[in-house]
Amino acid sequence: MTEPASRWPLAALRLHLVTDAALCGPRGVEAVVAAAVRGGATCVQLREKQLETRLFVERARALKALLAPLGVPLIINDRLDIALAVNADGVHVGQSDMPPDEVRRILPHALIGLSVESAAQVRAAALSPVDYLGVSPVFSTPSKTDAAPALGLDGLRALRALTRLPLIAIGGIDLDNAAQVMAAGADGLAVVRALCAAPDPAAAAQALRRHTDPQPTP
Amino acid sequence: MTEPASRWPLAALRLHLVTDAALCGPRGVEAVVAAAVRGGATCVQLREKQLETRLFVERARALKALLAPLGVPLIINDRLDIALAVNADGVHVGQSDMPPDEVRRILPHALIGLSVESAAQVRAAALSPVDYLGVSPVFSTPSKTDAAPALGLDGLRALRALTRLPLIAIGGIDLDNAAQVMAAGADGLAVVRALCAAPDPAAAAQALRRHTDPQPTP
Numbered sequence: 001m002t003e004p005a006s007r008w009p010l011a012a013l014r015l016h017l018v019t020d021a022a023l024c025g026p027r028g029v030e031a032v033v034a035a036a037v038r039g040g041a042t043c044v045q046l047r048e049k050q051l052e053t054r055l056f057v058e059r060a061r062a063l064k065a066l067l068a069p070l071g072v073p074l075i076i077n078d079r080l081d082i083a084l085a086v087n088a089d090g091v092h093v094g095q096s097d098m099p100p101d102e103v104r105r106i107l108p109h110a111l112i113g114l115s116v117e118s119a120a121q122v123r124a125a126a127l128s129p130v131d132y133l134g135v136s137p138v139f140s141t142p143s144k145t146d147a148a149p150a151l152g153l154d155g156l157r158a159l160r161a162l163t164r165l166p167l168i169a170i171g172g173i174d175l176d177n178a179a180q181v182m183a184a185g186a187d188g189l190a191v192v193r194a195l196c197a198a199p200d201p202a203a204a205a206q207a208l209r210r211h212t213d214p215q216p217t218p
Numbered sequence: 219m220t221e222p223a224s225r226w227p228l229a230a231l232r233l234h235l236v237t238d239a240a241l242c243g244p245r246g247v248e249a250v251v252a253a254a255v256r257g258g259a260t261c262v263q264l265r266e267k268q269l270e271t272r273l274f275v276e277r278a279r280a281l282k283a284l285l286a287p288l289g290v291p292l293i294i295n296d297r298l299d300i301a302l303a304v305n306a307d308g309v310h311v312g313q314s315d316m317p318p319d320e321v322r323r324i325l326p327h328a329l330i331g332l333s334v335e336s337a338a339q340v341r342a343a344a345l346s347p348v349d350y351l352g353v354s355p356v357f358s359t360p361s362k363t364d365a366a367p368a369l370g371l372d373g374l375r376a377l378r379a380l381t382r383l384p385l386i387a388i389g390g391i392d393l394d395n396a397a398q399v400m401a402a403g404a405d406g407l408a409v410v411r412a413l414c415a416a417p418d419p420a421a422a423a424q425a426l427r428r429h430t431d432p433q434p435t436p
């Protein structure tokens with residue numbers, strides 16, 4: 001696969017933690033992020049659909065302070081304004097969010113991810129200034145209620161054949177299926193539940209990383 | 219009062235139309251804006267709390283195309299990202315939205331408005347890089363369900379005494395009370411219902427303008 005257009009290497013996209021404040025529970029988003037990154041999450045996408053802008057800025061700023069010294073990119077879901085305010089490393093947009101061309105124009109050096117759910121969307125993305133595609137949902141998931149039907153591993157393979165952009169698979173991915181997802185052509189995995197709801201997010205991230213990185217042949 | 223810090227004169231702030239898509243009804247936001255501006259609305263604040271980002275961008279872009287040739291500023295409520303994407307003239311933020319310092323840093327030339335509901339917030343705004351204060355609610359209003367108790371005309375007068383920033387009054391303002399609100403020290407009026415729900419927004423704007431502008435003494 002081609003390397004992302006931004007300064008981040010493909011290795012930084014291997015294991016995305018996508019946050020869900022409700023699933024993180026009383027321990028809080030920041031604590032879960034800190035643990036997951038300690039265990040091996042390579043990037044963090046802050047996703048807040050309900051939070052007021054000012055609190056969103058505060059949470060994003062706290063994560064940026066936590067992640068920047070570790071060299072782990074912080075990606076903001078949808079909200080370019082939050083990314084600008086805290087100097088985040090990237091923005092992840094869906095098909096109904098800010099068009100990637102606008103994001104690239106306003107943030108020339110950002111890591112830009114785009115969610116795709118179909119062959120038509122993957123093909124259209126070839127003309128889009130994005131660094132990676134978030135392919136979803138690979139499996140059915142309770143984390144996102146407005147998701148399309150699951151692609152399955154065959155669906156993922158079919159999309160893989162259509163693009164040279166890095167593909168990050170998301171949707172129902174856990175320790176049991178991570179290896180198969182990577183084998184089907186994903187360049188990295190994005191998880192919500194498997195880290196945010198894990199009793200030990202550091203251990204869970206460490207275990208997932210065993211499947212996301214090319215393993216040395218014996 | 220002092221003139222706004224941005225390039226817009228105080229006269230551009232006399233009569234704000236604050237949009238409410240539901241109140242505009244089937245005729246649509248764009249048609250109501252066009253009519254209200256034809257009647258004399260001097261600026262438009264696009265307020266969308268539910269709309270997906272991409273549709274929000276599209277609506278803002280349509281309004282910008284409509285208003286720019288008329289020299290009427292377009293202000294975006296809360297969403298700096300939308301303002302950036304469509305090159306809007308300003309951003310209006312509430313106490314829970316993006317801090318004005320961040321807005322000013324990212325958009326140095328924007329017209330920035332800040333909502334205030336109390337003496338403490340008016341005093342704090344003296345240190346804030348804003349162009350005007352939106353004082354609310356002057357009267358109780360069904361347009362904003364999370365509003366503080368009504369200030370009344372006496373409350374407005376009390377806040378007027380605390381600041382030299384332009385004060386734009388909002389909340390339950392209509393033709394019957396507009397003159398009193400201006401007399402209590404407002405520099406301009408912002409209305410939702412009195413224009414968005416008006417059968418004839420052009421006529422309503424024209425009538426309101428008779429109260430917002432200094433009248434020639436006979």
